[in-house]
Amino acid sequence: MTSSTREREPRLDDAEFRSYYGRPVIKRPIWHVPHMPAYLYLGGLSGASSLMAVLARATGRPRLARTTRIAAAAGAAGGTVLLIAELGRPTRFLNMLRMFKPSSPMSVGSWILAAQGGLSAAAAASAVTGILPAAGDAAALATAVTGPLTATYTAVLVADTAVPAWHAGYRELPFLFAGSALASAGAVAMLTTPRADAGPARAVAALGAAAETAAATMLERRLGLVGEPYREGRAGRLLSAARALSAGGGLLALLAGRSRAATVASGLALTAGALCTRFGILEAGRASAADPKYTVVPQRERLDASAVR
Amino acid sequence: MAERMGFFTDTSICIGCKACEVACKEWNQLPDDGFVFEATSYDNTGALGASTWRHVAFIEQQPVWTADGTTGDGDGDGGEKPFQIGPDGRWLMSSDVCKHCTNAGCLDVCPTGALFRTEFGTVVVQSDICNGCGYCVPACPFGVIARREDDGRAWKCTMCYDRLRGGLEPACAKACPTDSIQFGPLDELRERAAARVAELHALGRTEARLYGESPDDGVGGMGAFFLLLDEPEVYGLPPDPVVPTRNLPAMWRWAGAAALTMAGAVALSFLGSSDRLLGRGGPR
Known part of the structure; x- marks a missing residue:
């Protein structure tokens, strides 16, 4: 082979690696769109709404307490329906509660979601009907534990896979999901609660959007080659849209106390941003699994480094 | 518990006949995967999957003639490799299979308990329990297990659990005409594999190496391990797999x-x- 000036200039990000006809080494996640990312969104919405409901009740904001309890119940119920529809054998969904298995984030998550779904439904039912208020309060209080777990276990769920972009992001993903959940719940509460009662919801939305934006930036920057799917292609476009929408919606939330229009714009932008985040994460996982480079190069580097040692 | 059983696949004597693929399909009554022409090699199976539990990989490495009349390998990166490809090139063939890992990602993450560890130390899906959640699929560092979409459940190699219980060896090992696929107690296979590598090295085939035999690797050792003649990634295998649940x-x-x-x-x-x-x- 002679060297030719027509050869492509080597790029810095060109990773030298060998593969079997460019085929992926691992299987890509088979979870469907929109089920899986929509569940991630609804689970986050439910979990963060629960936390807000508890504090709204404790600080004497009945209207906010009521809307957030309903959002928490609706999110958990809708998410559960999506999860069941996602199964290859939906009629066997109860097998999820056949055992409690700490090594499986999906088993742990099924129990968390079952608790969150039941408790948030009880809390919402009590708030809407006015029946058994003490039991409703107790159920709501318990969701202060199950809520944050519902919103964050899903990060462990995706990270505990062989998908390089997900596995390597196990530090950032929980914070991304937590921020996204806060922004989602703050947005829905802003949209459904009278402005005068929605001050804390606006604060939750703004803090959530800030956390979501910061964690997404970390995820894109810290992982090097493995983080490439977060920056490129369809996932990259979804995540940049998410960042713009979340940041914009978060800033608007700071002003949303003054106008109905700003409230609506902020709430919709944050909701769209949170959804883009969730869809972008699934897309990044698919892209990460599809290209053998992301599996082979880091493993080869690890082997070569240990051989030198 | 019975002794841990395993596969040792010695790819240096694989002739690429695909008898293992056929025997597996027949014994386990696996549906066909459609008729695909990959147009890359004699491999028209492609990869392991829900209905493909043995997969024979074909790698054709052609020599690259250099200016001084010597040959490099087919990757065009010069003669840096510890082996020479003859003027006619060389073919690598390897029958891939589920690794039945000591620390199995699929088994760890299965929420229903459908995946379990058998008395032979193998990892098997119970099809009457699997609800098709799909979590095992991206949890496998080797891309072995998959969901059959018309059926909704996850499937993979059982190391012929039914045959093992009946005292028979798995169908693929039984059908292999060159004994490239060897079945037996894992400890025994590891000894046999070490001897085979030493033999090949003595013959000057220093590129021979074992893959997955060490209990110290990222999956705690594989129940099905291999003798390879090139880097694992050339065969489509991850060079340093780690079970995701380790973290x-x-x-x-x-x-x-x-x-x-x-x-x-x-x-x-x-x-x-x-x-x-x-x-x-x-x-x-």
Whole structure:
């Protein structure tokens, strides 16, 4: 082979690696769109709404307490329906509660979601009907534990896979999901609660959007080659849209106390941003699994480094 | 528990006949995967999957003639490799299969208990329990297990659990005409494999190496391991696989920290001066 000036200039990000006809080494996640990312969104919405409901009740904001309890119940119920529809054998969904298995984030998550779904439904039912208020309060209080777990276990769920972009992001993903959940719940509460009662919801939305934006930036920057799917292609476009929408919606939330229009714009932008985040994460996982480079190069580097040692 | 059983696949004597693929399909009554022409090699199977539990890989490495009349390998990166490809090139063939890992990602993450460890130390899906959640699919570092979409459940090699219980060897090993696929107690296979590598090295085939035989690797050793003649990634195998659950405690710690941060952020929003800053209402 002679060297030719027509050869492509080597790029810095060109990773030298060998593969079997460019085929992926691992299987890509088979979870469907929109089920899986929509569940991630609804689970986050439910979990963060629960936390807000508890504090709204404790600080004497009945209207906010009521809307957030309903959002928490609706999110958990809708998410559960999506999860069941996602199964290859939906009629066997109860097998999820056949055992409690700490090594499986999906088993742990099924129990968390079952608790969150039941408790948030009880809390919402009590708030809407006015029946058994003490039991409703107790159920709501318990969701202060199950809520944050519902919103964050899903990060462990995706990270505990062989998908390089997900596995390597196990530090950032929980914070991304937590921020996204806060922004989602703050947005829905802003949209459904009278402005005068929605001050804390606006604060939750703004803090959530800030956390979501910061964690997404970390995820894109810290992982090097493995983080490439977060920056490129369809996932990259979804995540940049998410960042713009979340940041914009978060800033608007700071002003949303003054106008109905700003409230609506902020709430919709944050909701769209949170959804883009969730869809972008699934897309990044698919892209990460599809290209053998992301599996082979880091493993080869690890082997070569240990051989030198 | 019976002795841990395994496969040792010696790819140096694989002739690429695909009898293992056929025997597996027949014994396990696996549906066909359609008739695909990959147009890359004699491999028209492609990869392991829900209905393909043995897969023969074909790698054709052609020599690259250099200016000084010597040959390099087919990768065009010069003669840096510890072997020479003859003027006619060389063919690598390897029958891939589920690794039946000591620390199996699929088994760890299965939420229903459908995946279990048998008395032979193998990993098997119970099809009457699997609800098709699909979590095992991206959890496998080798891309072995998959969901059959018309059926909705996950499937993979059982190391012929039914035959093992009946005292028979798995169908693929039985059908292999060159004994490239060897079945037996794992300890015995490891000894046999070490001897085979030493033999090949003595013959000057220094590129021979074992893959997956060491209990110290990222999956705690594979129940099905291989003798390869090139880097694992050339055969489509991950060079340094690690079971994803190895980092699970750390993942839960980070998630716990995020959950607490979330609670803190909500508390701050309610208990701070948020009403004065952000709204006109304020608590009554």
